[in-house]
Amino acid sequence: MLKYILKRILSLIPVLFVVSCVIFLVVYMIPGGPATALLGMEATPDQIDALNAELGFDRPFLVQYVDWFTNVLRGDWGESYFLHQTVTSAIAEYFVPTLSLAVFAQIIALILSIPLGILAAYKRGTALDLTCVTASLLGSALPGFLLSMFLMLFFGVYLHWFPVAGYAALSEGLGEHLRYLFLPALSLGIVQAAYLTRMTRSSLLETLYKNYIQTARAKGLKEKKVVMKYALKNGAPVILTAVGQSFGSLITGTIVTETLFNIPGLGMLTLTSINRRDVFVIQGVVIFVTLLYVIVNLIVDILYGFTDPRLRPGRK
């Protein structure tokens, strides 16, 4: 097991290397540099050149990259010129709201989707099933920003139940923290729920017509036990993969939702650092996000083993 995890983590290194190289090249090739963004619209070319030289951005690509790469190996991810802090501390800071939001949104998505998915599969072909399927298709088709704006207008501007935007840190109290996160989490949760409902439904449909279910019923087990224990457990790997993917996409930052609701998370950091050409932050965020995504997938793979012993890593 440990060996398997280690192997997976080691296989990350070439991925990260290629990703970092490509990103560095892309950022290097797009015109405009941090100095242009830092000095504003009416800065003279001389001023921009001077600041670029000062910051070391006038050096050749390879020199810059090797310099950055050796620093990263030493644990120094560079410093942001705009945030006046190191990249690692910036990522640590911006990751907290994203993590909170992702967990909250995932909980909402699970609360909505698992019962709905089970019910739809169980009542296959009925009006209830049809409604669930239609709603989940609609949910996947609806652009996230539209849903966000609708929720913002309805619950924020019209009903005044929730703040329209902003973020309260956990240190301001759990209630306040969740109150600010509720609308964005609901918006993200609904979209994820739409996907998860369909996955739950289809994986359950497959198992519900298997022979062992017939057997379980035949030997007189209660319906609840048949569905919740036998069917659901056997459908779990598919659902888990879907949940893992959905959590992976939530935790790596949701640019649009975070920007709309003004949540200082990874998504917002990504967008603003690209606009500012804040090279080291872009690099740091991309590598961090890649890492996160791979780790989430790894955890999902390991979890398979708990739902289905046949899939335990290391078993032939």
Next chain:
Amino acid sequence: MKRKPLFGAAALLMSTALVLAGCGGGNSDSGSGGSGDSASKNKEELHVAISANPPSLDPQSINSNIVGGIGVHVYEPLFAMNADYEPTPVLAESYEVSDDGMVYTIKLRQGVKFHNGEEMTADDVVASMNRWIEVSAKANTLIGGSVFEKVDDYTVNLKVNQASSDIIMILASPIQAAAIYPAEVVESATAEGISEYIGTGPYKVSEWKQDQYVKLEAYEDYQPSEGEASGLAGEKQAATPTIYYDVVTDASTRIAGVQSGEYDISEEIPIDNYEDLSSDNGLTLKVDRGGTLNLFLDTTEGVMANQTFRQAVLAALNCDDIMLAAYGNPDLYELNASWSDPTDTQWGTDEGSEYYNQQDTEKAKELLAEAGYNNEKVVLVTTQDYPEMYNATLVVQEELKQAGINAEVETYDFSTFMEHRSDPQQFDMFITSNSYNMLPIQLSVLDSGWAGLNAPEVTEGITAIRAASSDEEAAEAWADLQTFLYEYGAATVLGHYTGVIAMDKGVTGYDYLRFPIYWNVTASE
């Protein structure tokens, strides 16, 4: 039993929502304990939604409206503009000029304290002002080489590089302002700017959370200068104890936020929303004239080097259509050939207006023929990051095509656009919106680094304005230079734009001079 999961889920979600919604309300009235709750109930916190995270809080070096707008609340200069655009002493008490106009002796106010509790003395002023002359591009081009020297603790001398009637005005320019910092802050500053934000203003920076907010708190030992509040000078009260500048990059969020009461004031309301919001009874909209939308022409490369061709371009423009496309509503712009604020009594002039807004396609065609134009491609570079610049560019392209010019538009993101803009080989024309300057000699169009205009007439014109012995003479010299800009076809004003700020009906005391001014603002509960 079968329906249980669905109902359970719905019930759980609803109850979470209601509990969370119930938590609210304790947000803004948390600090209302101490002060008198008798007469008017004003908020203790003012929330202002701004459109971008300030790149720094160093107004000396950064040419940014957001930095400048926050900066005027925190830092003060020796002189500042009052509502009539007259330089008025703020940290200075008085000044005298030597007979040859080369030495300014400036007396400082005594007993003024920085936010760190230390008294402001000549050492701080000398260090700050000498840094300012170096790092502020606006100052450097005009009075570079001038030096501040200490005479005694409350007197400094300014030895200027060249006698001019506008020295005190330059010291009072609000953008890239001559903010006075403590000497030790200046000494520890790097190329990226200062790292401590200490001034003498009515508010001190209490917290800056990147990408979230800048929190200002009233400075209890603030020493206001005498005289009634007027523009950026006079009495500043810090009427609301705390100001939050909330960074809200998305415009629709700024709008929803001011409508819901999350923010008391939202800056940079997009023009598209102007009509919608003006029918909202809970809001007041402030429309302040902000600057000019300009078309700059390359004067050096290929067909653009031909003055007759450039004249053809100016002849083809219909500025009303361009401004309407850019700003959407005739209430929000004004057509005027002046490069300065038309209401500015000294510098507002419509000299050269025969070249402005000509709407004469026939004349353009004739001039093209005369210039020997042979359907060479002409490139307009622009960026969609500033919708007004982009929309105006599309209309200009259409109008140029009508006249028979092979005009093409290239669109980039902002940073790339700026890169193209600074190199005449990479553009033929471009449009930018530029905020007003206090002095016309500070205009970007006169800077050869902006759009490559490098004519001797410009340098001569600037010298004439600066060497003028009276305000009238200076105004006349500027009118001549403005005429030259039009005649030469170097650039044209397209029109004057306004900025829209939305605020709650309960907000009073708002003022505007180059930046929104909040130090006398209160918001009722």
